Amino acid sequence: MELYIHIPFCVKKCRYCDFLSFAGKEACFKDYIEALCAELDSYRTLIRERGLDTIFIGGGTPSILHVSLMVQLLERVDSLIAESGAKPREYTIECNPGTLDREKLRLYKKHGINRLSIGLQSANDAELKLLGRIHDYDCFLDNYRFAREEGFDNINIDLISALPGQTAASWERTLRTVAELNPEHISAYSLIIEPGTPFYEIYGEDSENAKFRNQSGTVDSGDGAGSIPPLPDEDEERRIYRMTSDILSEYGYGRYEISNYSKPGFESKHNLGYWTGADYIGAGLGASSYLCERGADGRLKNAVRFKNTGDLSIYLAGKPDRTEEEKLTGRDLIGEYVMLHLRLPKGFSEDEFVQLFGQPADELFGDIIKKYVDMELMEKTDGYIRLTESGLDVSNSIMAEFI
Ligand code: SF4
Structure with missing residues (x-):
């Protein structure tokens, strides 16, 4: 963590x-x-x-x-x-x-x-x-x-x-x-x-x-x-x-x-x-935390995001006031995973994707991936799916399609 x-x-x-x-x-x-x-x-x-x-x-x-x-x-x-x-x-x-x-x-x-x-x-x-x-x-x-x-x-x-x-x-x-x-x-x-x-x-x-x-x-x-x-x-x-x-x-x-x-x-x-979905705890004013739960089979079950209060006087009174901001399950978890990994030139491993979500990325996003591979904005090599150099330049619009 x-x-x-x-x-x-x-x-x-x-x-x-x-x-x-x-x-x-x-x-x-x-x-x-x-x-x-x-x-x-x-x-x-x-x-x-x-x-x-x-x-x-x-x-x-x-x-x-x-x-x-x-x-x-x-x-x-x-x-x-x-x-x-x-x-x-x-x-x-x-x-x-x-x-x-x-x-x-x-x-x-x-x-x-x-x-x-x-x-x-x-x-x-x-x-x-x-x-x-x-x-x-x-x-x-x-x-x-x-x-x-x-x-x-x-x-x-x-x-x-x-x-x-x-x-x-x-x-x-x-x-x-x-x-x-x-x-x-x-x-x-x-x-x-x-x-x-x-x-x-x-x-x-x-x-x-x-x-x-x-x-x-x-x-x-x-x-x-x-x-x-x-x-x-x-x-x-x-x-x-x-x-x-x-x-x-x-x-x-x-x-x-x-x-x-x-x-x-x-x-x-x-x-x-x-950027690869690790668990983290944020301590201090306004800090965020992200904790995942994995099944015995290694699959990602859900993730929860918390955030501390951003009000300094409340925090100084000794109350971080952590509130649950968001609970991610199913498709949200997958979208988050893909979006984070596409920021990395290395992209994401097709094998890891199956391990975490139980099905191949192509089954879920085949059409989107094919469209961008044809446009040379994405590539599939060595078991990884990633954005190309030109794809990284327009990453925000591509990532939006995976969410
Ligand atoms: S004011 Fe903002 S940008 Fe400037 S040093 Fe502080 S945190 Fe950094």
């Missing part, structure tokens, strides 16, 4: 961010860690039964926590690891530049954290400023070097493309600058303009400035940060998207999920778990 631990605090809210995170809540940190430790304790029996394969402390900005509170949390996690009877195969913490120092890094290392995920987003300082990040590239570079010097040999760097004012040339500079540092893993997502964010006010479909999305010139940010450029137009966005895989492959990075690249053997085990 996987364990996700959410730390919903940041120094400042980025202008594109719709994650469950708050700035300016330092006064709550102590109570939050106490509530979180109590919630973690409630999973002891489950952890004893199912073990802990991977752990991921994410956010927010987990590295915002100062050492004394982090010690409290990591000691509690240590006790859960002891309960599970084996060390996790992968133990990651998310960090943001500007909140990391050598003392914190040493502490993470001491408690067995063996992977760092650092949110850089761009190597271009002007783009970082537009995003509302608290750091510049040099600050990231210092943090990255500290991490290497402290012995971290498995580091992910998060990047975002299709930023306001970004050209294919500036994205290429970011990719090459980062790849030359030789991190083991790079995540490269495209910017999504999410409702409720400052960027939505500027670029959202129904915002006053909607027309501005792909025009030239600048518009006032509306939040006192001055003028801000339009998003790349569709052609430029496509160029940006397509060049990512080509450039990263020059540096030895393989694409193993639509937006994730790694050196061989450094694929994120935790994230692969999410």
Whole structure:
């Protein structure tokens, strides 16, 4: 089983961010860690039964926590690891530049954290400023070097493309600058303009400035940060998207999920778990859990998704308020399995499909699979069904047909 631990605090809210995170809540940190430790304790029996394969402390900005509170949390996690009877195969913490120092890094290392995920987003300082990040590239570079010097040999760097004012040339500079540092893993997502964010006010479909999305010139940010450029137009966005895989492959990075690249053997085990239907427990504000039940014959019987409250004051009062969000059975389970696996260039194994669902994928989806194989958007090779490179580009519309 996987364990996700959410730390919903940041120094400042980025202008594109719709994650469950708050700035300016330092006064709550102590109570939050106490509530979180109590919630973690409630999973002891489950952890004893199912073990802990991977752990991921994410956010927010987990590295915002100062050492004394982090010690409290990591000691509690240590006790859960002891309960599970084996060390996790992968133990990651998310960090943001500007909140990391050598003392914190040493502490993470001491408690067995063996992977760092650092949110850089761009190597271009002007783009970082537009995003509302608290750091510049040099600050990231210092943090990255500290991490290497402290012995971290498995580091992910998060990047975002299709930023306001970004050209294919500036994205290429970011990719090459980062790849030359030789991190083991790079995540490269495209910017999504999410409702409720400052960027939505500027670029959202129904915002006053909607027309501005792909025009030239600048518009006032509306939040006192001055003028801000339009998003790349569709052609430029496509160029940006397509060049990512080509450039990263020059540096030895393989694409193993639509937006994730790694050196061989450094694929994120935790994230692969999410994408292949592993059980996971989410602890902390708004965290989700997913638990499957299998029959004695190995077939998937059902799965349940839970979610903790997203209300900070309720959580701080010691009530995670976990509610069942969704129960998946029959066809829903199959749709979820196919959808998750089609995000992976490897696709899904036809044999595993029969093992889990008791019938061949072709019996259920033969017509859809044939249609996309004929269009060269899907392929069936070596017992796997997968999207081709062109299929991955239009994955959302294909996946929708399997649900
Ligand atoms: S650091 Fe990450 S979680 Fe925090 S506000 Fe920025 S994007 Fe959101």
